[in-house]
Amino acid sequence: MEHGSDAPEKPRALVVDDEKQVADAYALRLEGVCDVDTAYSGGEALPTVEEREVDVVLLDRHMPGMSGDEVLSELEERDYYGRVIMVTAIDPSFDVLEMPFDDYLCKPIERAGVRAAVRQQCSVLGYETLGEYFSLESKRAVLEAELPPAELEANEKYQGLGERTTTLERRARRVLEDPDPLFDRFETVEREGR
Incomplete structure (x- = not known):
């Protein structure tokens, strides 16, 4: 938000996906709904959440290095105060019952679906x-x-x-x-x- 501006701040989202094109595409889909940062690895995501108040994290599960599941565990350990949407091509199994995310979207997701999910999590x-x-x-x-x-x-x-x-x-x-x-x-x- 610019100093002196009366425009309200927008919610803040972080898109985390090791595929740069995918992360950037989701960021584009969220234009106008929220301010979006992107991280192209799990390790890159955590400092972003520490440095900036992020309201919603859109997190890919399958990434090399630090997986989305590991990022999710780390966010929980750090008492992240926000919402997490898993956005992934991995079909869910019963392991999701123990995972601390707030929504689970299977790729590919249309523009309207991503926007609706983020708006819903912002409301919650x-x-x-x-x-x-x-x-x-x-x-x-x-x-x-x-x-x-x-x-x-x-x-x-x-x-x-x-x-x-x-x-x-x-x-x-x-x-x-x-x-x-x-x-x-x-x-x-x-x-x-x-």
Whole structure:
């Protein structure tokens, strides 16, 4: 997003496929839906996720070196907060029951299918993020209503809430298509005890 621009940020996706043409084709299919980065190996994908807040990873299972299954395990180990769509030519078997992905698409996938899957995963991520945001904001609101400002300023956990809720709100607004009514409804709930 450019500085000074009022245009909302788009969701961020990472396409991971060792076949450059395939990765680039999926990236093109997602134009207009989200901002897309590409990685042409599993090893290249992990630093991208570490460096940038990625909302949806489209991950090929069968890659030389670090496979998609290994990338998936590593993402889980690193507590990746986003959604993963396996996009692969490998027919699924019962092993998928134990794998921590959110959707499984078998190649080839048409443009509309990729776009719909990413939009769906963005919505799910948005609502998950919104749930965490509302939970933290309601805790902050009740503390502000009941405790004196000096106590709030002295509490380290309370001080961390503001940064976390700002991050969550920014992300929810980025991945949800029309977040304003959801935030407006939250604001109308009366939480103060006095």
